[in-house]
Amino acid sequence: MHIYWLKWIAQCTITHISDCHKQLQESSGNVHMVDGFSLRLLQIQSSLYTSVHGFNQEEIREKLLAFPGGSIDLLKQDSGIAVLTINNPSRMNAFSGSMMVDLEEQVNQLENWTEGKGLIVQGAAETFCSGSDLNAVRAISNPQDGMKMCMFMQNTLTRLLRLPLISVALVEGRALGGGAELTTACDFRLMASDSVIQFVHKHMGLVPGWGGAARLVHIVGSQNALKLLGGALKVDPKLGLQIGLADGTLGGSQAEDGGGTPLQQAEHWISRYIKGPAPVIQAVKKVVLSGRELSLSEALRTEKDVFGTVWGGPANMQALASKSKHK
Numbered sequence: 643m644h645i646y647w648l649k650w651i652a653q654c655t656i657t658h659i660s661d662c663h664k665q666l667q668e669s670s671g672n673v674h675m676v677d678g679f680s681l682r683l684l685q686i687q688s689s690l691y692t693s694v695h696g697f698n699q700e701e702i703r704e705k706l707l708a709f710p711g712g713s714i715d716l717l718k719q720d721s722g723i724a725v726l727t728i729n730n731p732s733r734m735n736a737f738s739g740s741m742m743v744d745l746e747e748q749v750n751q752l753e754n755w756t757e758g759k760g761l762i763v764q765g766a767a768e769t770f771c772s773g774s775d776l777n778a779v780r781a782i783s784n785p786q787d788g789m790k791m792c793m794f795m796q797n798t799l800t801r802l803l804r805l806p807l808i809s810v811a812l813v814e815g816r817a818l819g820g821g822a823e824l825t826t827a828c829d830f831r832l833m834a835s836d837s838v839i840q841f842v843h844k845h846m847g848l849v850p851g852w853g854g855a856a857r858l859v860h861i862v863g864s865q866n867a868l869k870l871l872g873g874a875l876k877v878d879p880k881l882g883l884q885i886g887l888a889d890g891t892l893g894g895s896q897a898e899d900g901g902g903t904p905l906q907q908a909e910h911w912i913s914r915y916i917k918g919p920a921p922v923i924q925a926v927k928k929v930v931l932s933g934r935e936l937s938l939s940e941a942l943r944t945e946k947d948v949f950g951t952v953w954g955g956p957a958n959m960q961a962l963a964s965k966s967k968h969k
């Protein structure tokens with residue numbers, strides 16, 4: 643069992659934890675073998691950095707908790723859409739150390755949300771996020787601590803992007819520095835009419851460190867990424883749509899976006915992509931994610947595995963029974 647399990651862990655670095663959980667249960671035939679400890683181990687394996695890379699999660703957690711303030715709030719709704727709110731309005735929703743730890747805990751929650759289909763990431767009080775809290779940054783400005791914080795946030799944001807939920811960043815006000823990086827850890831970005839996404843890192847004598855540069859290149863291409871980072875350009879909704887950083891804008895005609903608050907408009911926008919049963923929507927995200935992250939042959943094998951989880955499943959059988967037509 644141990645050798646099989648270790649082999650499986652090596653394979654499932656990319657595959658989402660729930661797949662591992664399910665297959666472990668099947669292979670062992672004993673659900674009790676997948677206890678909290680094993681799940682935690684699997685979560686660590688789905689992260690980028692582990693002790694092999696000199697990363698000590700508990701040590702950096704302790705360090706980050708020394709910089710408290712604000713919170714990351716999670717609301718899981720019956721609709722299958724969760725709302726994650728970056729909440730530190732007195733600092734324009736800058737990330738304190740404890741908020742970085744909070745975010746990791748909320749991602750844990752979402753990884754285990756079997757009924758989930760969609761996720762909206764927003765900032766409190768009509769602005770998105772002004773990056774890392776400069777007070778914390780000053781206090782841990784030595785390269786060693788900076789690298790540890792960077793690994794912690796890369797782990798968390800990678801797991802956020804790999805959730806089997808279709809995610810959208812709802813950008814109101816400003817998304818600056820690490821806040822701009824956070825928007826790239828979602829599948830889509832929606833920009834309110836007066837909003838700005840700006841990778842201000844160059845002005846701070848930095849480059850992105852939370853994985854934002856690598857993800858940005860995937861989203862807008864290397865030419866545009868170079869312009870955005872090299873010029874610390876302000877991306878408004880018009881430029882965002884033009885270069886593909888924004889997938890939609892809010893504040894259009896009522897008919898188009900459903901009207902209401904920006905959050906209601908974002909819920910309306912995402913609802914068209916998450917209609918249907920959770921296992922099917924989660925499978926959609928998984929096949930796209932594997933196509934995005936894996937080599938073609940690995941992605942094809944993953945697609946086959948994910949296909950196997952929905953083929954002959956309840957939604958498939960129901961559709962066959964109802965002889966549905968796609969007019």
Ligand SMILES: CCCC(=O)SCCNC(=O)CCNC(=O)[C@H](O)C(C)(C)COP(=O)(O)OP(=O)(O)OC[C@H]1O[C@@H](n2cnc3c(N)ncnc32)[C@H](O)[C@@H]1OP(=O)(O)O
Pocket residue numbers: 732733734736737772773774775776777816818819820821842843846848849850851852
């Ligand atoms: C790898 C991660 C890299 C990074 O994220 S580095 C951080 C990048 N972010 C920044 O440099 C943002 C710096 N802040 C600003 O440019 C401006 O505060 C900002 C966001 C444009 C808002 O400007 P205003 O509307 O004029 O408001 P304000 O400046 O009076 O700000 C209100 C209060 O919020 C505070 N604040 C804003 N961003 C912060 C941050 N990142 N860390 C800590 N505190 C921050 C700001 O100091 C002010 O506080 P207070 O009222 O003076 O006590």
